[in-house]
Structure formats: C-alpha cells, structure tokens
Amino acid sequence: MAEEKDVADLREKVARAAQLLLFRRHMQPGVKAWELKRDLGRNYLEVIKVLDVELGKLGLTVKKVEGGEEDSDSDRYFVTMRGHPAVSEARTFGWRIDDMAILSVVLSYILSKRGKAPLKEVERVLEEKFPRWKVEQDVDRFIRRGYLEEDDEGVLYIGWRTRAEVDQKALLGLLLGREKVAEEKAKSEGSPEAGGNENEAEENVQ
C-alpha cells in the first residue's frame, strides 16, 4: 500500500514538474532550481529525471543551465527538443534562412573570441555578407530574445538562451566541417531523437 502511495505521489510530482517547465510563468521560459525545490520538495532532481525519461518519448528533454552562482538554486531548467530541427522546419517557426545564418556567424565569432567580442567588430564581420539594416535588426532581436547579451561598453556575450538551446561545441565542429552537416540533417529529418550529441549528455538531465 505504501509503495502504491509512493508511486502515486511521484506521478503527481512529475505532472506538476511538467506543468512548471512547460507553461511559461515568467517573462523568460524555464524554472529556477529553488522554485522546483519549493514545489517538488528536496528530491526534485529525482522527479526531473523521471520527467526527462517521459519527455524523451516525445523527442524532448530537460536541460539545465547553470546560473553562475555557487549554489545550485540559481540554476535554470528548460524543456528543449532532444534532436534538432531541419532548416525547412525552422522556417516554419518564423525564422528566415538569413536570420539563422546571422545567428550562426555571430555565435561562432564570439565563441572563437573566448566568449566575448565588441559589437562593432561583430557587425563588421556580418556586413561582409549581409545588408547593414538586416544586421542591426537581427542583432537587436537576438539580444532581446536572450541569444546574446550586451554590456554598457558595447561588448557582446553569449546569452542565456544560447546556453540553453545551442550545443556550442557541435556548432563550431559543424562550421569547420569536422561533423558533417548533411549527415546530421538526414538523421534529424529521419528521427527527431537521432540528433542527440554525446557532448550534450553533460548538460541534459539524465
């Protein structure tokens, strides 16, 4: 009887965790660790692991992004796609090919510069390939959406959303052709779960 009660209790907590993670409650998506602890109890990580297994069946996963503070309370949890979308699929989310290309260039450039680069320098690189108005519009948009961060001295950094959504090692590897884009694309189009990268395992809750 006690075992049945435990299972029912766990089920309830997994459902609650799914609601917390999937329904946006703040300006930003995701939930902070202290909020999960408050709602699910001290063993919230166990609940999240079970949820991750359940979401895996739907091609989704729970991802943790460290909050940068010593305690884990500031860590933030998100639900992301386990695999990755094809270019044609991303266009249906409202992304143009130019937008994706610009974000790809900005992130690669910043990552190659040890995680920060002056905005002016980034704009100069982008303007070699894209019109100025498009560059300004997109960089602004990426800052607003959290893919990039800008400090008051005009230096760009990798934003919280990039840390949550983009496998940075894979991005650089793909850019240099170390990993084959075509193969990756075929895998992701064939199976939504096939895009999982070994590097990601460290960041995903598994």
Add this chain to the structure above:
Amino acid sequence: MVVTGQDRKELMLRIINLAESVTKSGVDPFDVDVKEFFERLRVILPKLRDSDELNLDIDAVLGLANIIFHQGESIRFKSSLLYLDPLLIMWKIRSLSSKELAGVLTSSWHPIVDMESITPHGIKESMDYWTNLPRFGDRAMLDSTEVLPEEMEFQELARLGILSKEEFIVAIERAWGELKEKADGGEISYWDFINAKTFEETISRAWLVSFLVSYGYATIDVKPLEEEIFLKPLPKPMKLERVTTFSVPISISRSEWQRRRKSG
C-alpha cells in the same frame, strides 16, 4: 640613455592603454611583451619624481599583472575543447553560403519548448472587452483619449501571475539585505544603489526600491540643492505612523542611465 619625464609618462600611459585594450577589446594578451615592459619600468622606477608618476607606475604594473592573468586565461581556453583559431573560423564564415550557415545552426540547435497560457481572469477580461466593444461602424465616430502608462501595483502583478507573493517577498528581502550591506550602517546614494549592468536591471532595481521605501524597509532622503537622493535602510521593517509621507517621482531614462554609467 637620457629618459625625460615626458618619456616616462608616455611609457606608463602606453602600458595602461595596452592593458585596457587586452581587457576590453579582446587584443591577444600574448601580443604584449610583458617581460620587456617590466624591464623598462624597472629602469625608470628610481627616476620617478612625484606622486602622479608613482601612481601611473602602480597602474602600469597592475595593468601588466592583468595582462598576465589574461595570458593564463587564454592558455586555459586554448587547451579546452572549445578553442578554434579565430582566423580559421573567419575563413569558414566567408566561404559558406547563407543556407549552409543556417544548416550549421539548426544542426546544433535544440529550441526551448514552452507554452504561453491565459488565466481564467485573462479570459474574463477578454470577454468583457469583446462584449463592451462598440460596433465597428460606431467606433470611427468615437473620440479617443490618450492614456499614459501607469504604475502597476504588486497585487496586480500577482493576480496576473507575473510575480507570486513568495517570490516578491524573497526579492524584497534580498534587496533589503543588499541595501543594508552597501549602506554599512549609514546611507547610500539612490543612483549608486540602483545602477546595474543593463538598463532593464536598473529599472527593476528602482522598482524594488520603491517597495522597500513604501513598505518601511528603508527611508528616502531627497536633497534638492545637491540634486542627490539617499537611501537609508532601517534595521527592521517599520510602519511609519504619524509621519508625513509624500511621493517622490524619479524619472530614469536610458540616456540618463548611460550618462551615469559612463561617469561612475
């Protein structure tokens, strides 16, 4: 070799500028010959005459120490798996088409999945709006009045689900703790306290301060002649009774914030 005071000053300023370029503009720290600069500073040290020169010398030595720190960071980064030569990256960026670059992003991209939802209150409000909306034909005849944005009460935010009561109390307590620490038993300039790395964060801190003052966690002292505003944290939250209270409107524009960030 005769080294004039002007030469000494120029050398020290050059080192300070170089250190700033390494920190802020991402200049490769290994482009700076630190050993050579330390040697030159050692040579001029006995010839430094006044406190200005000595201060410049301290800044130059600190700058070189900072460059060494960045060299360490650079080695650590280059030995990590994430390091790739920036020139190689630039070459690839130039050689790939937009479609290929887009493919690079999507193949390493795992978008966040979340849902926006509407609360029962939101549904009711929408229904009331729709029910009370005049017919389209009548709307053109109506006069419109410009309504300025108003301050949003905490209760309203809580009702909308943007901020829960617990989160709000935690945020207030945290801000109060920070204020007490920074004021160190005394008072602190309002602008110094709310000033943050981004404009949005500054506004958010100013919003929290308004509650700290309204709820009796701190007092605000406006000195119109000095054009200064000071915050003084109270040791414990107090209900200010029999005290004349008044509202203090403080305008914070982006340009004002930028000016204060630069000056301070």
